[in-house]
Amino acid sequence: MTLGILVVDDEPDIEDLFRQRFRAELRRGELALHFAASAEEALESLSAGLQPEAVLVLSDINMPGMSGLDLLQRLRADDPAVPVIMVTAYGDTENRRRALDSGATDLVTKPVDFVALKKLVQSVIERKNAA
């Protein structure tokens, strides 16, 4: 079964980075990556329906327009089932607290440790499959 992950970040190179980092999983067909350059775009594509369906959202916090935390709140309201992991350069306690209070599953600081992120994704997927 292929699981969809939506990555929301205003940096266009994030797509190459994720595709290369997760190249093994992509090649094996375990994962499908969707990308959105803004929170607005993410909400649009989620409501339009993604194939395969996104079971995990990874979102940057600092983005032009709607912020990652705003997106988090919208997603919590619209679709409480989808886990959201925040990715941010501002890894201070206050941002962490705000993200977790708003319902984020976890918070990952940049530079992204992909080994840890992969484990995190794996655990989310396992939980999803178990459910």
Next chain:
Amino acid sequence: MDEKTKLLLSLPPLSSYSSPDEAVAASVDRARLYHDQLVAAMPGLIVHRDGVILHCSSTLARLLGYESAEQVLALPGVMELVPEDARLAERDAYARCLQGPTQSQARRIKRHRADTSIQWFDQLLEPVDWGGAPAVMEMLTQMRPQAANAEVPHQEQLLQAAIDAMPNGVLMLDRNLKLEGANSEYFRLWDYPPGLFPPGTPVAETLYYNHRRGDYGDVPCEETVAELCTRFLVKGVINSERQVPTNGRILDIRTAPRADGGYVITHHDITDRKRIEDELRQAKERAEAILKELRETQQQLIVQEKMASLGQLTAGIAHELKNPLNFVNNFAELSGELLDELLELLGPLNDHLDDAVRVEVDELVDSLQSNLRKISDHGRRADNIVKSMLAHSRGGGGEWQTTDLNMLVEEALTLSYHAVRAQDRAFNATLSCRLDPGVGEVKLVPQDMSRVLVNLFTNSFYAVRKRQLLSDDPTYEPRLIVATHTSDSEVSIGIRDNGVGMPPAVIEKLFTPFFTTKPTGEGTGLGLSLSYDIVVHQHRGRFDVSSVENEHAEFTITLPRTVTAVSLGERRKT
């Protein structure tokens, strides 16, 4: 009518009185007038010794309004006749009289009459032998306003009235510094009882009196009086700020020499003026102190603001750099992985290459791998710098805790010394701690303050090590002195080293982010900038630096004992 009768009748009448009785009565009246006139002009005599009246002439008794001399002799003593305010002067005059004939001039004195009214007399005193022992003979002539000799004392009275009316204290001294007179203001200003110093008193007596009542404090009596006496001789200000302790007055005392060799000493009450002057001076000093404080605060604010905005800028730059750096590091790492995968895929093709090409391929692959390693290394280095920069904006990292400051200082010192020695075994320094146990516990963020101290100690060790390496002096001893002090509201930590020191230009830029004197790659230039942020912004303290090049450098951190806890991050966001 005979001849004789005619003659008598032709003569003018012998008397205007119509009858002999009338003529007798008129004669008696005239005789009484002549007698009174004579008695008034006649001197009365009184002789006394030790105040006891020994003899009184009937003339004097009458002049004083008594019926007879016996009534005067019956008085308890001669002082009964003297008004109270003049008694001191009289006693003095009697005493001087007994020492020998002194003044030939009559004294103008006053006496009580029997009806207690005052009668003025001109007095002459003479010592006489009375029953084998000396006594005072006093000749009193009733003062007659019409008499020529009354004019001179009258002038004196006018003078006395004039000086009494003056608003200043006036003291008249003769050439021998004896009192000739003083006005009532003089007595009031000095807080003397009226009449305490009668004319003729040496002025030194007044100074002894002052000394006795403690005006001059605990000073030798004779020397002080002698010194003050000489001041009366100098024209102008004697002692412009003499204070009278008993009434708190401040007197401006001036001498004006007179043509006859005497002196007029004026006493001007400047108490109010001094008070106003003092108040004005105090107000001025207060205003100046406030102005100075304002200037310093303004200077501090400017520096703080500059540092704060630089800190913010630094933090902003760090965040902006973090994203691209993230990509550089990730893609460098990924490229390494991809290259390995590529080589694995191409492995089977190796056999199809000829040797020369394979060597070239291997070389290119080696270069690529080495380049990627370099990108990773420098990316990590940049990442470390960014992390240090971010420490500026890190929020709520440390907890405010009541901390034993001396212990914190000692721990930081030990930690820094070991860290330096670990890198450089040859290094040794004399460390001396002068920690004031009164410092006790202070509320601060121990992690942050420890970081500041370690940073300062490390800098000091660097400075002394540098001086040791640069100088040829084999006797040079690296030394570090750490001291703590306490006051009511503040504690301070002083760190002094005898290292290379800093020129003023360096001190000026010391707290600027990225400013460093270390070679490229050795220091980020963020240590002191961050320390400043922690001490000044987070702990509301002060950071002072002084240095003389190749002599010493001293850093002083002053912290308030009580401070509202703020974290750097929280402060920034407001």
